[in-house]
Amino acid sequence: MTMPFRSVIAAALVVSALVVAAPASAQSAPPSPPSITVTGEAQKSVAPDIAQIEAGVSNMAKTARAAAEANNVAMGKVLLELKNAGVDGKDTQTSRLSIQPQYASNRSGPSEINGYLASNLVTVKVRDIARVAGLVDTLVTAGANEIRGIGFRVADPSKLLDDVRAEAIADARRKAEVYARAAGVTLGAPLLISEDTQQGIAPMRKMVAMQSAATPVAPGEETLSVSVTVSWAIKAP
Structure with missing residues (x-):
């Protein structure tokens, strides 16, 4: 039996509507909020123990x-x-x-x-x-x-590194505020913080094997460095 012409048109419209609506049911994730991402750095030199x-x-x-x-x-x-x-x-x-x-x-x-x-x-x-x-x-x-x-x-650098971490975060905020003022926006809460910690090791010093006098030794200093990457949210004006 042949379908009436009006029924064919109606069915075609329904199929078209489904095709158009299909992408809407599989929407991508919402875009990330606007942010400013900077790297803060700090270091401290200490005598080894x-x-x-x-x-x-x-x-x-x-x-x-x-x-x-x-x-x-x-x-x-x-x-x-x-x-x-x-x-x-x-x-x-x-x-x-x-x-x-x-x-x-x-x-x-x-x-x-x-x-x-x-x-x-x-x-x-x-x-x-x-x-x-x-x-x-x-x-x-x-x-x-x-x-x-x-x-x-340094035998136990953990406490010293905590101080350096705080300084690195402060450096990151200072840089982000500079960018925010230049862009005419206001910083919000931090969205992401990641750390790259490096403990500087004093190099091995070669010594002369046979020495009659007291051996001179210079321990120098060890540098503890922390680098943090921070993404700050931007508040709506």
Whole structure:
């Protein structure tokens, strides 16, 4: 049976209305409120209160066993002197232990092993910065023939970083207010705050292994830095 012409027109109008209305039922999320996004920065330099000394002994011998035994004896003397100097055992940790073959150069053929090098490095944590120079001398006197370096840091920077965070937020607000005044708007509440924290570490300082005089040590300062990104809402005029 043929549908009347008026019914066909009515059905077409209904379908068209549904097609037009379909996007409205799947509307996208509302646009983000207008905002000003800035980065605030702050930093603070402080004197470190803890140090780490990396030192050790190396011994050459014809056989790996002989090198290892000589190395064990030498390191035993070093550890004993550290204990006698008042360094707690928990503050001394082995950082590297190795035995490596040493080759003699031979231009006419393959290189041959002419001995073995045994090395033992320890990291000594020093909780009193004033003792660093004296402990370096103690290590050298005890037989340490490798002083790899000294590092300085702040043992617990959390409270100091909290102060720097507050300064970074204040810097972000100051910048946002400058932009707001220039744009003729008013700042509202912060919409988003994200932080990038970096704790500056004093570089390892290379030391001369054998020194008879007191070893000069300069701990310097450590810089604690905080960078925050803040998005501030803009109030309607």
